[in-house]
């Protein structure tokens with residue numbers, strides 16, 4: 407069922423709360439069962455129902471958990487016709503947001519490593535000096 411192909415006009419026929427489809431990154435999702443549970447409210451889901459919701463979905467910077475839920479709602483792929491608008495550009499806001507977090511974490515680990523290495527170097531230098539003093 408998940409490899410079924412839909413056109414944008416097929417998707418646009420599912421716009422009610424009980425029968426709601428949306429497109430995210432050229433995949434078609436049946437979100438009817440999830441509308442009531444959506445933490446962002448049903449209003450926004452109904453707004454993009456039957457349409458390409460890629461930008462709306464990415465603009466919010468949804469979590470990985472949200473993406474997992476999305477996978478469970480997959481019903482098929484979008485077949486773009488010659489007259490259809492092109493696919494929106496690949497994820498931007500949410501990705502750069504996660505990347506910033508990754509970088510911050512990376513820096514954090516780097517900083518800890520510096521402190522550890524610096525501490526160890528100071529310790530050995532101190533030991534060395536003690537030895538020198540003891541010899542003289």
Ligand code: HEM
Nearest residue numbers: 437445446450451454459462463466468469471472475476
């Ligand atoms: C099937 C598609 C969608 C799924 C599975 C989904 C799932 C979720 C989940 C799990 C959250 C909680 C926060 C997080 O984990 O990121 C969330 C929050 C939110 N979603 Fe969605 N979402 C979908 C579509 C949309 C769309 C199309 C819009 C918008 C226009 C939207 C707007 C929001 C907003 C504004 C929040 C933040 C709510 C808050 O923090 O108060 N979502 N969504």
